[in-house]
Amino acid sequence: MEITAIDLSAKRGEEVLFQHLHFTIHDRELLTITGPNGIGKSTLLRIIAGFLPANEGEVAAQEGDQRFPVALVSHYLGSQNAMKTHLTVLQNLEFWSNFDSAQLLSPMEALDQVELSGIEHLPFGVLSTGQKRRVAIARLLLSHQPLWLLDEPTSGLDKHASAIFAKIMEEHRNRSGMIIAATHLPLGIEENRHILLDEYLPDFEDS
Numbered sequence: 001m002e003i004t005a006i007d008l009s010a011k012r013g014e015e016v017l018f019q020h021l022h023f024t025i026h027d028r029e030l031l032t033i034t035g036p037n038g039i040g041k042s043t044l045l046r047i048i049a050g051f052l053p054a055n056e057g058e059v060a061a062q063e064g065d066q067r068f069p070v071a072l073v074s075h076y077l078g079s080q081n082a083m084k085t086h087l088t089v090l091q092n093l094e095f096w097s098n099f100d101s102a103q104l105l106s107p108m109e110a111l112d113q114v115e116l117s118g119i120e121h122l123p124f125g126v127l128s129t130g131q132k133r134r135v136a137i138a139r140l141l142l143s144h145q146p147l148w149l150l151d152e153p154t155s156g157l158d159k160h161a162s163a164i165f166a167k168i169m170e171e172h173r174n175r176s177g178m179i180i181a182a183t184h185l186p187l188g189i190e191e192n193r194h195i196l197l198d199e200y201l202p203d204f205e206d207s
Ligand SMILES: Nc1ncnc2c1ncn2[C@@H]1O[C@H](COP(=O)(O)OP(=O)(O)OP(=O)(O)O)[C@@H](O)[C@H]1O
Pocket: 012, 013, 017, 035, 036, 037, 038, 039, 040, 041, 042, 043, 044
């Protein structure tokens, strides 16, 4: 499988954030996106995920001759953790596990992977910032999707948790997985491609 973006451009309101962005990634590859605050990294991830329309251009997944929306083959980990605060950790993960029929790990197995076994009966809302992020990462392991779209995935993680997550990302790549991550911090695994979003600012006459 590959993910291809052709001549992508994004607008927020009347402002063009970036334009003429092209990339392709293949199985087992990590693409990182960097750039200063507000340049459009989260916007780009949301366009790739299909949550926002591109201003111009297109992005799609491709397998052989078939092209299809990225949403069908991806997990999206946004800046928010996508968990209900009043439900327990286990109830939240069970919800997500039922949401997608293709099973990879059970909620308890996924929690074990992020070294959080034992807190499954706590309401999500009482967890520390780093624990919340680890539960959100556990969600990625409930079902296999070829592409992980990650927005600042290590935000709030300490050194040990970041190392656990690096191992989880490597295992995903070993299952032929792909990763596109917006990040200010090194992810601790080798990247294959890198987009510096500053290089795609609009030309003055186009803005
Ligand atoms: N819903 C929205 N409506 C209008 N403008 C928005 C909206 N969401 C974001 N923006 C603007 O779009 C621009 C890009 O935001 P985005 O969140 O994509 O940046 P970013 O590169 O991810 O920033 P950061 O590094 O701070 O997370 C910013 O100027 C932001 O204020």
